[in-house]
Amino acid sequence: MKFSPRWRVIWLSLLLVCGAAFAADGAPGQAPAGAVRLGQVAQRPGHAAIASANFHATQAGLDVLAKGGNAFDAAVAVAAALSVVEPESSGLGGGFMAVLHRASDGHDVFIDAREVAPAAVDSKDYLNADGSPNRDASLKGPLSAGIPGEPAGLALIARRYGRLSLKQSLAPAIRLARDGFRVDSRLHDEMVGQQKDLARWPASAAKYLVNGQPPSEGAVWRDPEQARTLELLAKHGDSDFYRGATAKKLVAAVRAAGGNWTLADLASYRAKERTPISINYRGYHIITAPPPSSGGVAIAEILNILSGFDMSHLDQAHRVHLMVEAMRRAFRDHNDYLGDPDFVKMPLDMLLSPYYADGLRQSILADRATPSSMLPAASAGEPGMHTTHFSIIDADGNMASVTSTVNYIMGSTFVAAGTGVLLNDEMDDFALVPGKPNVYGLLGSVANAPKPGKRMLSSMSPSIVIGPHSTAVIGSPGGSTIITQVLEGILHFIDGESAQQIVAHKRFHHQYMPDVVAVEAGTFDPATSAELSRMGYTLKQRASWGFMNVVTWNRKTNQLDAASDPRHPSGLGKVQ
Ligand code: DON
Numbered sequence: 415m416k417f418s419p420r421w422r423v424i425w426l427s428l429l430l431v432c433g434a435a436f437a438a439d440g441a442p443g444q445a446p447a448g449a450v451r452l453g454q455v456a457q458r459p460g461h462a463a464i465a466s467a468n469f470h471a472t473q474a475g476l477d478v479l480a481k482g483g484n485a486f487d488a489a490v491a492v493a494a495a496l497s498v499v500e501p502e503s504s505g506l507g508g509g510f511m512a513v514l515h516r517a518s519d520g521h522d523v524f525i526d527a528r529e530v531a532p533a534a535v536d537s538k539d540y541l542n543a544d545g546s547p548n549r550d551a552s553l554k555g556p557l558s559a560g561i562p563g564e565p566a567g568l569a570l571i572a573r574r575y576g577r578l579s580l581k582q583s584l585a586p587a588i589r590l591a592r593d594g595f596r597v598d599s600r601l602h603d604e605m606v607g608q609q610k611d612l613a614r615w616p617a618s619a620a621k622y623l624v625n626g627q628p629p630s631e632g633a634v635w636r637d638p639e640q641a642r643t644l645e646l647l648a649k650h651g652d653s654d655f656y657r658g659a660t661a662k663k664l665v666a667a668v669r670a671a672g673g674n675w676t677l678a679d680l681a682s683y684r685a686k687e688r689t690p691i692s693i694n695y696r697g698y699h700i701i702t703a704p705p706p707s708s709g710g711v712a713i714a715e716i717l718n719i720l721s722g723f724d725m726s727h728l729d730q731a732h733r734v735h736l737m738v739e740a741m742r743r744a745f746r747d748h749n750d751y752l753g754d755p756d757f758v759k760m761p762l763d764m765l766l767s768p769y770y771a772d773g774l775r776q777s778i779l780a781d782r783a784t785p786s787s788m789l790p791a792a793s794a795g796e797p798g799m800h801t802t803h804f805s806i807i808d809a810d811g812n813m814a815s816v817t818s819t820v821n822y823i824m825g826s827t828f829v830a831a832g833t834g835v836l837l838n839d840e841m842d843d844f845a846l847v848p849g850k851p852n853v854y855g856l857l858g859s860v861a862n863a864p865k866p867g868k869r870m871l872s873s874m875s876p877s878i879v880i881g882p883h884s885t886a887v888i889g890s891p892g893g894s895t896i897i898t899q900v901l902e903g904i905l906h907f908i909d910g911e912s913a914q915q916i917v918a919h920k921r922f923h924h925q926y927m928p929d930v931v932a933v934e935a936g937t938f939d940p941a942t943s944a945e946l947s948r949m950g951y952t953l954k955q956r957a958s959w960g961f962m963n964v965v966t967w968n969r970k971t972n973q974l975d976a977a978s979d980p981r982h983p984s985g986l987g988k989v990q
Pocket of ligand 1: 800820840843871872874891896
């Protein structure tokens with residue numbers, strides 16, 4: 415792959431000079447020494463906390479803990495329950511990324527249950543005749559679906575980290591699917607929004623529409639086919655889904671509707687354990703997502719840049735200015751360098767280096783926006799929030815930070831007949847058409863081009879933050895805005911905010927291109943907005959923000975808190 419357009423050579427030379435100067439000078443960009451690692455802290459909370467976007471899912475996790483499960487069994491229970499009660503966001507037909515912390519030995523691990531491209535993937539399938547992106551192909555129907563990772567990921571967590579059997583941890587989800595639950599306002603609204611597409615495929619219509627209409631809010635809704643698929647997962651582990659009767663049904667349904675999956679695609683899927691990215695910032699240790707997520711690399715780059723500034727003495731406009739400039743630079747690198755680590759060589763040492771951050775910091779003007787057009791380009795719409803994040807701490811101090819997704823609203827809207835499985839539309843997360851942004855406005859390079867068996871780049875950034883006296887498990891949905899929302903949540907936690915304050919905090923976002931600061935209403939007072947405009951920023955109000963779910967542990971007082979984002983009607987954070 416190509417690493418060096420001319421501007422970058424110039425920039426890198428500049429940063430090497432600056433970096434060397436800073437290093438000799440006490441290195442303001444370097445990670446602070448002595449950041450806490452929880453592995454060294456011999457303490458347990460004695461009780462547990464879970465925050466998720468749905469109270470049934472939070473309760474499923476708490477039930478499994480009450481049966482003797484640990485945070486990892488609870489994570490399996492919550493994820494599976496969300497597949498049933500929040501199908502607009504995640505499910506068996508999608509994938510997830512998780513950061514786990516095991517208290518007994520301080521082991522931190524990243525679980526990569528991201529979808530992969532089928533062997534027959536062909537970029538041309540996602541182009542219109544005139545060469546423009548065919549959004550219908552990349553976002554709807556079987557061609558938009560990557561090979562799911564969620565069942566393999568859940569089985570891996572249960573096998574390697576759980577205390578209970580998969581059968582015990584899946585029991586609450588099976589019950590919810592079989593006995594039914596009441597449709598909440600959000601699920602109803604999302605089904606209405608996707609009604610036309612759901613009606614295109616008989617199994618989707620049969621599952622989600624009653625006489626052509628989505629169930630009304632408050633109606634009891636059952637999912638017997640998914641209950642059966644979950645039962646098979648509980649009984650056989652993931653072998654049924656990837657190599658058994660369910661695999662055959664998935665492939666038959668996908669191919670009958672014009673897709674290209676094969677049994678070999680499913681049989682060769684593996685969820686993977688990877689080493690998470692670790693960042694030290696202001697005495698806090700942050701454990702977060704490595705590639706194939708871009709989240710951890712971007713968060714690290716932003717924090718490394720910010721660590722050289724004393725933000726505490728700045729007014730809001732100047733703090734936001736520095737954060738946006740750091741975001742802009744991190745997203746530019748995201749677009750160019752990052753992809754599936756099993757396929758592309760990435761300059762991670764450089765991107766994560768404090769010296770690289772020093773150079774980028776030097777390029778930030780004190781009082782002025784740097785136009786992104788100084789560097790190359792794209793554009794974005796405003797997608798709604800789909801994907802889901804949940805956070806868990808158990809009584810022993812085990813932690814699970816899990817972001818799970820089918821990508822866009824209700825994924826591909828395609829249900830594979832006979833399985834109850836709603837497939838993802840994660841293929842759109844690849845850079846399918848060179849130079850054209852995906853649905854989140856993200857550009858990509860050859861590093862994120864589709865290839866057989868390759869994972870598409872993600873923004874999912876499940877994280878754990880460990881400070882001198884407190885710990886947070888944090889994450890959010892939100893497409894490309896996941897990265898900046900999680901970053902802001904981490905900074906609010908470091909600034910001493912409670913879990914409730916963090917999830918409710920107003921947010922803003924910049925992703926390099928388009929060169930605008932997306933802002934939630936009420937984030938900036940009029941004076942700050944005016945000052946930011948004067949510095950050269952274009953502010954654009956954005957309505958939808960991720961449903962952040964956070965649990966915190968104050969290790970001095972041993973208090974746990976769990977907070978679900980107030981923007982979601984059905985979320986629940988609960989301490990037990
Ligand atoms: O993996 C990713 O980055 C996306 N598929 C996540 C999608 C998402 O968060 C949808 N919410 N807006």
